[in-house]
Amino acid sequence: xxxxxxxxxxxxxxxxxxxxxxxxxxxxxxxxxxxxxxxxxxxxxxxxxxxxxxxxxxxxxxxxxxxxxxxxxxxxxxxxxxxxxxxxxxxxxxxxxxxxxxxxxxxxxxxxxxxxxxxxxxxxxxxxxxxxxxxxxxxxxxxxxxxxxxxxxxxxxxxxxxxxxxxxxxxxxxxxxxxxxxxxxxxxxxxxxxxxxxxxxxxxxxxxxxxxxxxxxxxxxxxxxxxxxxxxxxxxxxxxxxxxxxxxxxxxxxxxxxxxxxxxxxxxxxxxxxxxxxxxxxxxxxxxxxxx
Numbered sequence: 001x002x003x004x005x006x007x008x009x010x011x012x013x014x015x016x017x018x019x020x021x022x023x024x025x026x027x028x029x030x031x032x033x034x035x036x037x038x039x040x041x042x043x044x045x046x047x048x049x050x051x052x053x054x055x056x057x058x059x060x061x062x063x064x065x066x067x068x069x070x071x072x073x074x075x076x077x078x079x080x081x082x083x084x085x086x087x088x089x090x091x092x093x094x095x096x097x098x099x100x101x102x103x104x105x106x107x108x109x110x111x112x113x114x115x116x117x118x119x120x121x122x123x124x125x126x127x128x129x130x131x132x133x134x135x136x137x138x139x140x141x142x143x144x145x146x147x148x149x150x151x152x153x154x155x156x157x158x159x160x161x162x163x164x165x166x167x168x169x170x171x172x173x174x175x176x177x178x179x180x181x182x183x184x185x186x187x188x189x190x191x192x193x194x195x196x197x198x199x200x201x202x203x204x205x206x207x208x209x210x211x212x213x214x215x216x217x218x219x220x221x222x223x224x225x226x227x228x229x230x231x232x233x234x235x236x237x238x239x240x241x242x243x244x245x246x247x248x249x250x251x252x253x254x255x256x257x258x259x260x261x262x263x264x265x266x267x268x269x270x271x272x273x274x275x276x277x278x279x280x281x282x283x284x285x286x287x288x289x290x291x292x
Contacts, residue, residue, distance in 0.1 A: 016049030128152025153192025
């Protein structure tokens, strides 16, 4: 699976029909941008939005941010041309909405492979239906191009006929199942949006909930949400020295024929080393992204 370490602490939706928003996105401290051709665009603006996004991507200027295009679904009249535009643009990934099974992913993979363009575009999947949740494992492993799952919690909530409560208890099974599927496939998994973009406390609580469940970041609907999401999903740089010492101590123990190390009175096993290495890699990626 495609699994290069990149930060996805904040993944901001930008409506393709809004040229001003597409321009502003070049200056925002978000880790990734989803150029939206689907839900955020009215039927009458679908073609305009596609042209806007194509122009913006070809123009560039988005720095090191991950650039993802959410196209319209397989069953729509805009799907094929959306995908054609995406393949020929300077984006990193195509995001397919309402993915229900691995066959949806394979349809996109077939098109991308047939394009014969020198690209490495990833496929990301929106999980927003019961079928999508129940098939999340096979979806996550459907293609070598798979890069991540994105939770569509608003649509999923509608499909489940559940109530929007702060604890997100009605969604907990679905959220956890998708995290498990993504981790098994070693791809990214990004939490759904928080609708009340002026409610900082609520956003912080939900972001922390998603982080603690194992999500790699959160999708956002407004630039005002970026700072909280970035902070929540950033590992503590205060632990950087500790992680380095854990790795060094374990390597020394292995050289001496031991399976564990002792550091500051605490056991250090291989699992601690894997956590340390991942957090250090994430810290480096964040520093690289934020470098001026």
